[in-house]
Amino acid sequence: MTRAQGTPHIAAAPGDFAPLVLMPGDPRRARRIAETFLQDARLVTDVRGVFGYTGTHEGEPMSVLASGMGIPSVSIYATELLRHYGVRRIVRVGTAGAIPGSVALRDVVIASAAHTDSQVGRLPDFGVTLSLAPSHRLLGAAVRAAGQEQPDGGGAVHVGPVFSTDHFYLDRPAVFEALERRGTLAVEMEAAGLYAVAAAEGGEALAVLTASDHLRTGKELSAAERETCFERAVRIAAAALLADV
Numbered sequence: 461m462t463r464a465q466g467t468p469h470i471a472a473a474p475g476d477f478a479p480l481v482l483m484p485g486d487p488r489r490a491r492r493i494a495e496t497f498l499q500d501a502r503l504v505t506d507v508r509g510v511f512g513y514t515g516t517h518e519g520e521p522m523s524v525l526a527s528g529m530g531i532p533s534v535s536i537y538a539t540e541l542l543r544h545y546g547v548r549r550i551v552r553v554g555t556a557g558a559i560p561g562s563v564a565l566r567d568v569v570i571a572s573a574a575h576t577d578s579q580v581g582r583l584p585d586f587g588v589t590l591s592l593a594p595s596h597r598l599l600g601a602a603v604r605a606a607g608q609e610q611p612d613g614g615g616a617v618h619v620g621p622v623f624s625t626d627h628f629y630l631d632r633p634a635v636f637e638a639l640e641r642r643g644t645l646a647v648e649m650e651a652a653g654l655y656a657v658a659a660a661e662g663g664e665a666l667a668v669l670t671a672s673d674h675l676r677t678g679k680e681l682s683a684a685e686r687e688t689c690f691e692r693a694v695r696i697a698a699a700a701l702l703a704d705v
Contacts, residue, residue, distance in 0.1 A: 467540040469507055470525075476504040477545040478514050478521035480701040482694065483534070483552045485650065487511045487526040489690070493553075494524050497694055510537070517698050520705055527552065531578050531624060531653030538654050542661035549598065549664045551697040552654050555672035555686060556622060556646035559636055563671055565681055566615045566689045568696065569646045570602050571667040573621040575639065576652035592624075592655040595664035601703030602668055605696045615671075617696075620645045622669065624652035636675055646671060668697040 466472055482497075484490050490511045494501035498515030505512040505525070512525035525541065527534040534552070541547040556569055563569065574592045581590040599619075606617040621644050623636075628649065636647070651667035658665035670693045673680035681689065 466505070467544050469510070469536055470505045470512065470540050470545070471507045472504040472512060472545065474545070476514060477512070477525070477541060477547055478523040479546060479548040480520065480522045480705070481541060481547050481550045482522065482524040482697055482701070483527050483537070483550050483654070484524070485527050485529055485554050490524045490526040493694060497698070498522060498524065518702060520702055522698065522701065523547075527650060530649050531576070531580050531626065534650040535580065535653040535657050538657040538665070539661060542657065542663040547663065549595070549701050550654060550658065551598065551665070551701055552650055552667040552669075553690070553693050553697045554648060554650065554667070554669055555690070556648040556669040558646050558671040558674045559623075559640050559644055559676070561676060563618055563645050564615050565671055565674060565679055566685075567671045568606065568617045568693050569622060569669045569671060570599065570606065570617065570619045570696070571622040571651045571669060572599060572619050574624045574652035574655050574667070575621055575644060576624040578624065578626050578652060580653050580656045590656065590659065592652045592659075594655055594666040595658070597703060598664050598666040598700045602666060602696050602700040605699035609692060609696060618645050622651055622667065623647045624649055647675065666697070666700055668693045668700070
């Protein structure tokens with residue numbers, strides 16, 4: 461069901477958003493995707509400086525909307541898109557901090573699950589913690605698309621769980637060591653919220669992330685390097701959105 465006057469955080473009119481949405485965190489990155497990746501993109505919302513655009517990709521309608529930072533922010537935007545704008549699929553395209561030595565800077569991580577220290581996966585009235593996972597269809601499509609990608613200066617593609625945390629600056633080496641032993645590939649701040657909302661709203665979601673820094677080595681990409689490597693994740697994400705359309 462759409463709303464005639466938009467939602468509290470999105471000013472778009474009914475029909476302004478395509479059923480397929482790319483979702484970076486940074487509003488400026490959303491604008492860059494619209495300008496360089498979509499065809500005939502038009503601005504459909506800019507409430508609070510959070511830009512959303514709709515255009516086409518490979519002839520199919522596709523939108524991009526920034527999510528802001530953190531689980532609360534991505535949960536708001538994903539809920540409003542799925543509940544009020546007829547969106548069916550959302551793929552987060554963002555950056556993450558690599559955890560194990562096997563994941564290098566510029567590598568792509570496709571998040572097959574999202575662990576979290578947030579309460580977003582809890583159903584407290586029932587004593588249940590949800591398993592936060594992406595759409596199997598989107599996950600499979602992204603893996604296939606990654607296999608067809610040319611590296612373009614990028615590195616490997618990894619598929620595995622990530623850790624979505626509410627704490628950006630909190631230093632917790634023991635936590636990351638425990639997560640690494642359990643196969644966790646990277647840390648970020650949004651995937652768990654997106655997966656939880658998609659499950660609640662009956663949508664499909666996925667996170668395709670670029671390793672922009674490394675927890676073990678302290679190395680990080682420059683702003684320019686992040687933008688160049690980010691484009692590879694966007695291509696993989698868009699291919700996943702278009703699967704079986």
